Amino acid sequence: MNPYFLEYTIIGIAGLIFGAALERGRMCFVLATNNMFMARDTKILEGILWAFGISILAFGIIESLGIVPIQAAVEGVFPSGWYDLVGALLFGFGIGLCGACMSGLIFRAGSGFTQNWMQLFGILVGTIFFAFFIFPLTNFLYWILHTIPWLTIKPGLSDYIPHQWFGDAVWGPFVVALIFGVFFLGLGLYLTKRRFAKISKERGENYKEPVITWDMLKFKEAYSPRLGGLLFAVVAIIVFLVSYFTVHKAAYMGVTTPYGSFDAYILAPFINLFTTVGHYKASFLPKVSSNWFQIVPVAIPMTLLVITTFAGATATAILGGEFKWRVPKRKIMFLQNFIGGILTGVGARIALGCNIGTLWSGFLMFSWAGVLFLPTLVLGMYLALKFQQAIW
Amino acid sequence: MAEEKNLEDVKPDETLDVLGETCPIPEAMAHKKLSKMKVGQVLEVYTDHAAAVENSFPSMLNKLNYPYCVTKTGPGEFTIKIKKTS
Amino acid sequence: MAAVNMKKRKNHNWCGITFLACYGLFTIYASFFLSSLNKDKIIGKLSNEAIAGIKESFILWGIIMIIGAILLLIREYVLKSGQEEVKDTERGVSPHY
Numbered sequence: 001m002n003p004y005f006l007e008y009t010i011i012g013i014a015g016l017i018f019g020a021a022l023e024r025g026r027m028c029f030v031l032a033t034n035n036m037f038m039a040r041d042t043k044i045l046e047g048i049l050w051a052f053g054i055s056i057l058a059f060g061i062i063e064s065l066g067i068v069p070i071q072a073a074v075e076g077v078f079p080s081g082w083y084d085l086v087g088a089l090l091f092g093f094g095i096g097l098c099g100a101c102m103s104g105l106i107f108r109a110g111s112g113f114t115q116n117w118m119q120l121f122g123i124l125v126g127t128i129f130f131a132f133f134i135f136p137l138t139n140f141l142y143w144i145l146h147t148i149p150w151l152t153i154k155p156g157l158s159d160y161i162p163h164q165w166f167g168d169a170v171w172g173p174f175v176v177a178l179i180f181g182v183f184f185l186g187l188g189l190y191l192t193k194r195r196f197a198k199i200s201k202e203r204g205e206n207y208k209e210p211v212i213t214w215d216m217l218k219f220k221e222a223y224s225p226r227l228g229g230l231l232f233a234v235v236a237i238i239v240f241l242v243s244y245f246t247v248h249k250a251a252y253m254g255v256t257t258p259y260g261s262f263d264a265y266i267l268a269p270f271i272n273l274f275t276t277v278g279h280y281k282a283s284f285l286p287k288v289s290s291n292w293f294q295i296v297p298v299a300i301p302m303t304l305l306v307i308t309t310f311a312g313a314t315a316t317a318i319l320g321g322e323f324k325w326r327v328p329k330r331k332i333m334f335l336q337n338f339i340g341g342i343l344t345g346v347g348a349r350i351a352l353g354c355n356i357g358t359l360w361s362g363f364l365m366f367s368w369a370g371v372l373f374l375p376t377l378v379l380g381m382y383l384a385l386k387f388q389q390a391i392w
Numbered sequence: 393m394a395e396e397k398n399l400e401d402v403k404p405d406e407t408l409d410v411l412g413e414t415c416p417i418p419e420a421m422a423h424k425k426l427s428k429m430k431v432g433q434v435l436e437v438y439t440d441h442a443a444a445v446e447n448s449f450p451s452m453l454n455k456l457n458y459p460y461c462v463t464k465t466g467p468g469e470f471t472i473k474i475k476k477t478s
Numbered sequence: 479m480a481a482v483n484m485k486k487r488k489n490h491n492w493c494g495i496t497f498l499a500c501y502g503l504f505t506i507y508a509s510f511f512l513s514s515l516n517k518d519k520i521i522g523k524l525s526n527e528a529i530a531g532i533k534e535s536f537i538l539w540g541i542i543m544i545i546g547a548i549l550l551l552i553r554e555y556v557l558k559s560g561q562e563e564v565k566d567t568e569r570g571v572s573p574h575y
Contacts, residue, residue, distance in 0.1 A: 004531025005538075012539045026443040034416045034448070038423075041451035044443070099415030108414060110497070111468070112490065115412065202454065222446060247528075265504075268511040275518040297522035298515045299532050304505070304539060311501045311543050314494050318550055322468035323494035326440050328412035389420045467490065 007246035008304050014238040015305040017231055019312020023111060024219065024320065025228020027051070028104025029355050030095050033381045042191040047225025051232035052363060053185025058237050059364050060177020063162075064170055068244045073173075073365075074160050076250050078352050080362065080369035083144060087351025088358075088373045092380020094343030095355070097336055097388070098122075102255050102344065102354035106306065110313030112325045115337045120259075122341015127260050129342065130349040131273070131292035140350075141295070161366045176366050192226070219320040236364060243301060251301050252364055254357030256348040258303040260296055274298065292349065340384075347380075399461040399473045404436035405429070411440050411469070418444045419452055422474070426458070429476050437472040445470045495550050502543030509536035 021027060025047055032044040063073050095101045098119040100108045105123075108116040134140060162172030200207040211230075215221040223231075236253050243251035264273045273293040317323040328334070348354040351373060353361065359377065362370025408425055410418040418439045426435055439445065445462055449472060453460045460474045513529050524532070 002527060002531035002534065004528045005534045006531075008532055008535035009538060012535065012542075026446070028415070028443070030415050031443050031447075034419070035451065038416065038419055039448050039452040039455060041447050043447050043451075096416075099413070099417065112494065112497075113412065113414060115414065222442065261508075264515055265508040265511050268515060272515060272518065274515050275520070294519070295521050297524055298512055298519065298529075299524070303508075304532075304536065307501055307505050308539060308543075311498055311546065314497050314501070315546060315550065317468075318491050318494045318498075318554075322442060323491055324440055324466070324468050325490045325493045326412035329409050330413075333413060333417075385416050385420075388416050389424075392417060392421055392424070 003246040007243055007301055010242045011239055011301045012304050012308045014235045015308030016312035018235045018305065019107065019110065019309040020316045021228045021231035022103055022107040022309065023313040023316045024223040025225050026222060027225065027228045027232065029101040030099055030104055030381060033378060034385055037382060037385055042195055044225050046188045046192050047229040049184045049188030050226050050229030052360060053181050053188055054230060055233035055236045056177050056184065056363050057181035058233060059240065060174045060181065064174035068240065068250055070173065072244055072248065073250050076252050077160055077365040077367050078369050079144065079159055080367050080372055084351050084358060084369055084372035085376045087347045088376040089380045090343050091347030091351060091354060092377040093384045094340045094347055096381040096384020097340030098344065102348060103356050106309050107313040110310045111317035112323050114327050115333050118334045118337040119341035119344065122338040123259050123345035124263050126342035126345025127263055127349060130346045134346065135292040159367045173366060180363055219316055252361035254302050254353055254361055255306050256354040256357050257296055257300060258306040260293060261299055261303045264293060399434065399459060399475060402434050402473065404473060405433040407436045409438045411438050414441055419448045423452065426474065426476055431476055431478060433476055435474045439472065440469045442468050445472065491554050495547050495554065498550065499544055499547040502540040502547065505536050505543065506540035509533045
């Protein structure tokens with residue numbers, strides 16, 4: 001059987017699970033940070049920390065046991081550097097304006113929020129804007145590959161933390177996973193415990209939340225974010241293992257690059273973004289890289305994953321009786337979401353990925369991308385929250 | 393808790409319609425509106441952002457210590473009545 | 479007050495089902511352009527085997543999504559379970575927190 005057919009088909013199933021986890025678990029980074037800043041509520045954040053912790057530990061074990069050899073795992077590792085900081089700030093402000101991160105957008109749009117469809121449109125426009133103006137005119141690829149040495153870590157092995165710390169030792173990934181994974185998982189468990197203690201004190205009874213109940217499986221009830229986090233980790237592991245065992249190329253989760261493919265598919269009858277346009281004289285790089293679309297493949301497994309994630313989110317919203325065509329009363333929200341979407345798209349492209357592709361997968365790749373992405377992402381979201389509190 | 397039950401039939405003094413809007417907006421606008429209202433008045437919020445009803449509103453209102461009452465009015469659609477007490 | 483809200487309530491599930499069918503149609507639509515977009519690519523070109531496999535998978539998933547939409551339509555209008563759910567309103571819901 002064609003290995004590519006197998007890879008895409010199984011990853012499609014992973015997308016359905018991802019969509020269900022997003023929609024039912026309300027897994028959205030903006031929601032998590034806003035709740036934390038505004039109400040000191042950590043429920044959603046706990047889910048995200050679980051997702052990070054469990055998946056990082058699992059990836060460390062997989063790589064250390066050699067189920068996926070380190071050499072194969074390293075092939076998909078992104079470079080990291082200054083662009084993570086810059087991109088994450090723009091991206092964070094954009095998603096803060098829209099009220100939905102790159103993954104939250106999928107379940108919001110999937111369950112009928114029209115303003116998030118507007119954000120999606122903004123992302124598509126922003127990606128084209130980046131691809132044809134920012135990328136060639138600023139000579140973006142050059143600055144990624146040759147820039148201030150201490151900020152840009154070269155692609156490949158040298159940006160792989162286990163290699164930097166422990167050389168070629170097989171147990172390297174496991175030790176690094178232990179450090180990051182235990183930190184995230186421990187923080188998640190601590191926050192859960194603290195929240196339960198707080199509610200117990202308010203209600204005067206011993207409060208506990210089940211991770212999984214029968215009603216959740218029947219879509220009657222929203223998932224506990226911790227179940228959502230667990231499913232997130234399962235999805236990342238499925239994607240990683242399936243892509244390695246079918247086409248021998250380890251793939252990490254990512255949802256930003258597919259939006260570029262969607263641009264190309266939507267515009268395909270009119271214009272071929274992958275080849276014909278965007279050769280600017282301003283670029284002093286070889287002609288081949290003068291527009292961003294020319295350096296990405298036509299399809300990556302994540303393209304299908306994003307579509308099936310939309311399908312999974314919509315299907316669970318309908319099954320849970322929550323689907324609704326939601327139009328905001330204030331039409332200005334469409335404008336805000338369009339602008340936010342453009343910032344989201346451009347920021348994600350500058351950082352080479354979004355909160356999934358660079359932040360989460362950055363940790364899964366054991367590269368510095370995740371660590372660099374996080375602080376300015378939170379800063380951007382905080383600024384967007386303050387901005388919105390001031391104007392509305 | 394008794395006060396929360398009574399809220400169901402109270403006529404609201406102010407209403408806030410944030411149907412179709414996500415994340416910080418329902419909470420931020422409700423918070424702003426509440427801070428401008430007089431003590432003892434009731435605010436009614438219409439929202440269809442389920443996550444706001446499940447997490448952010450309860451934790452925000454518990455922190456402020458305002459009694460509130462949530463009514464489910466349709467698929468993913470809720471009405472929240474909040475009484476400003478201080 | 480509750481009576482007013484009752485009037486506002488609507489069933490939008492048909493809209494979600496249309497969405498699901500549209501995702502399926504989009505996937506099938508996208509599959510037609512894979513080979514033509516790949517043909518003139520300079521960097522990141524996929525092999526012919528890859529394009530064939532991806533195309534088949536896209537079409538398969540497109541069909542699965544459309545079948546899913548049809549199943550949901552049956553659930554909605556033949557079994558009527560979706561409509562029951564929408565009608566169910568609760569008063570004084572205590573949200574889990």
